[in-house]
Amino acid sequence: MQIPEGGQSLKGFPLSPAFVYLRSDFINKHMLTMERTLTILKPDCVRKQLIGAVIDKIERAGFRIVAMKKIRLTTQTAGEFYAVHRERPFYGELVAFMSSGPCVPMILEKDNAVSDFRTLIGATDPAQAADGTVRKLYADSKGENIIHGSDSAENASIEGAFFFSAEEVVSVD
Numbered sequence: 001m002q003i004p005e006g007g008q009s010l011k012g013f014p015l016s017p018a019f020v021y022l023r024s025d026f027i028n029k030h031m032l033t034m035e036r037t038l039t040i041l042k043p044d045c046v047r048k049q050l051i052g053a054v055i056d057k058i059e060r061a062g063f064r065i066v067a068m069k070k071i072r073l074t075t076q077t078a079g080e081f082y083a084v085h086r087e088r089p090f091y092g093e094l095v096a097f098m099s100s101g102p103c104v105p106m107i108l109e110k111d112n113a114v115s116d117f118r119t120l121i122g123a124t125d126p127a128q129a130a131d132g133t134v135r136k137l138y139a140d141s142k143g144e145n146i147i148h149g150s151d152s153a154e155n156a157s158i159e160g161a162f163f164f165s166a167e168e169v170v171s172v173d
């Protein structure tokens with residue numbers, strides 16, 4: 001009987017290394033771990049002409065952009081987006097900053113996107129952010145810190161719907 005490469009017998013064919021590799025590759029790409037997160041390149045990022053530099057880091061880290069636009073939030077919409085912080089002392093400043101100029105919200109796709117994106121952008125305060133992170137590289141202060149990243153998959157979904165209609169979200173093949 002002809003023995004398939006990498007297998008013991010025809011009966012063992014489903015466990016041949018090539019089959020196992022192709023199957024796990026397919027599962028990794030399409031099924032189990034794909035996740036989305038919502039980011040905003042904040043008004044300081046746009047003002048400093050860092051849109052390209054930050055998107056370059058995001059794409060090199062393996063994130064796919066599935067939705068993107070440039071808009072200017074009003075104090076009303078910025079206040080709604082950050083409503084969870086409305087009792088915090090920095091809320092007024094945050095709303096004023098986020099509505100001070102255009103910003104670039106994006107929905108990003110990758111396996112483990114929420115957590116991996118928080119790692120990529122670094123701590124809220126750039127002084128505390130790890131070397132090489134977006135905030136460490138480009139942010140001036142805890143308030144004006146270049147970029148937003150969702151803190152959970154559930155919030156990513158809510159925040160994504162805040163900025164984008166279903167037609168504006170297009171997966172990359």
Ligand code: CDP
Pocket residue numbers: 085090094123124142143144145147148149151
């Ligand atoms: O953005 P991140 O999730 O890292 O931080 P947050 O605690 O959810 O706060 C949201 C945003 O509020 C931050 O990104 C800052 O722009 C701002 N903030 C601030 O101005 N002062 C603080 N003490 C904390 C947050």
Ligand code: MG
Pocket residue numbers: 149151
């Ligand atoms: Mg947050």
